[in-house]
Amino acid sequence: MKYALLNSLLGSIMLVYGIGLTGAGWLLAWLGIGFLIIGIAYARRKAAVFGKRSDGTLPLWSWAAFLPLHLYTLAVWHLIRLLSGESASDSLRGGIVIGRRVLGHELPYGIATVVDLTAEFQEPARLRSGPSYRSFPILDASVPDSDILRPFIASLPAGPLYIHCAQGHGRTALFTIALLMERHHCQTLDEAQAMILQSRPGARMNRQQQAFLQGLYGGDRPEKPAPERTSQGPDDLTTNTSINFPKLWSHVITACPPHDSFSIHGPDHWRRVERNALILATRTGAKIHVVRLFALFHDCCRLHDGWDPGHGKEGAKYAASLRGQMFHLSDEDFDLLSYACEWHTEGKHNADPTIGTCWDADRLDLGRAGMIPNPAYMSTEFGREIADHGVIHPWVHLAESHQNEPGTAP
Missing domain, CATH: 1.10.3210.10 (Hypothetical protein af1432)
Structure with a gap:
């Protein structure tokens, strides 16, 4: 709810100031409307607000409706990419690599599947057309629907994964911990979180994300399926x-x-x-x-x-x-x-x-x-x-x- 209020408040201020300004004030008002809509989306936890497609692209209407917001988020992302001393990606055990949204030439070698958790960015073309690409949009600093998270993880193929959000922090940590728990690579949430922080110290979650995982895995660990038996042979x-x-x-x-x-x-x-x-x-x-x-x-x-x-x-x-x-x-x-x-x-x-x-x-x-x-x-x-x-x-x-x-x- 905090992000819903912050985005709504910021949007309202921009809209009011934009309307009151002459000249290019309409650009500020346009950006303010975008933040207002995002605030409503956060309140309803609707990552589909940007219309991101399963192939990682954003539709034309999204660019038209949110152009100032898209340009703003891209500028901030590039600024952090250039100024931050944090590595683009870090490896965990089991062929799992986590990190920020990367450009095509930054994708680590040997990745079989890219899991894109951003809702607000269009994935670079080279990543969409290269390895197996999977889009699972989550609003920044928010949480997904648990009813679709587990089936999505179950559908991921074996082989090295690259999991990323915008900066490789909250959303990436949340999804990767869920993956480690679902695949029984870790026994507890603390073990999974410690593994991630050891490799990528900046991958920290907010309270909402921690509470979400606690609700899923804080009690009994998901039951590990028994090995399938076949009728062929002893x-x-x-x-x-x-x-x-x-x-x-x-x-x-x-x-x-x-x-x-x-x-x-x-x-x-x-x-x-x-x-x-x-x-x-x-x-x-x-x-x-x-x-x-x-x-x-x-x-x-x-x-x-x-x-x-x-x-x-x-x-x-x-x-x-x-x-x-x-x-x-x-x-x-x-x-x-x-x-x-x-x-x-x-x-x-x-x-x-x-x-x-x-x-x-x-x-x-x-x-x-x-x-x-x-x-x-x-x-x-x-x-x-x-x-x-x-x-x-x-x-x-x-x-x-x-x-x-x-x-x-x-």
Whole structure:
């Protein structure tokens, strides 16, 4: 209610002064009308007041009705962007990156989905046309409708997220805490808020936003769904960690295009990628079953060692055809596997520890093709450390716990 009163009061003052002035007074009155309407919108908690579309654009009528207000907010945003010493974005664990509204060239590498929480800004074209874009408008310093917040979070795909409002503070903190709670990354609100403030100290919420989250998660934590059971195969094959890798490797090597012993993208390479991934995962926290599946599927559909665009996507499709028959994987983990396979050639960096581990494991084996792995192309700190050292042998012992499992390089 405070923001409703403040905007209404400011709008009324501007309107009265604007009417009383000659010349350009009508511009002040126009701006005042905009603030009055925003005040009413805050009172009714209507983020749709600006008419922001699902594609991140503002309609022509919004520019016409609120032009002075849009120009004012853009000017203030650019001024803060230029003068503030705060970073544009900061990374949390689990492939979540939070920050302010960014220009196209400022978007962090490896982001799969952009979640835009602003109601008052049109998203830059490069962000709307690049990664998967999702708009969830919330008025500045306000709160969303809880009935649509949870379904929206549930609809978000797996993979690295960039979550932003105007400055990466209140709205970003609120939404990210809800995401961490819904996905069971945190057990309590205090834990989630501490994680955010540790990465981005300015991401603080007002009392209304804190009370909103307290109402949602202050009591019992949302129940974590039980793993789905399938009728295919015994119960011990329905979990991610009970994959019969020897059987799966044998099937894929037999079924996929022939790879002779001289192929730089064949099974020998897959085994080294798996070994590299297991080494990296000891520090990156990557999901072991996902990186092992990546090693097997990422190049399995290559037709030859030359330029073969789309082979990663075909590998992901082939993995999908075997899912539920040769192995079982949750939707979230399969999305990670599919994205890692599809983009392992064209992708640059990735903030998600599992996807980043997959790509680094593949790139650390470039020596087979006469190329020296470049630390600048690694997504993880450990990957950069190994690439900078020049050889992986000093760390091979880290994969020893998996050495006796077929499909793992010695």
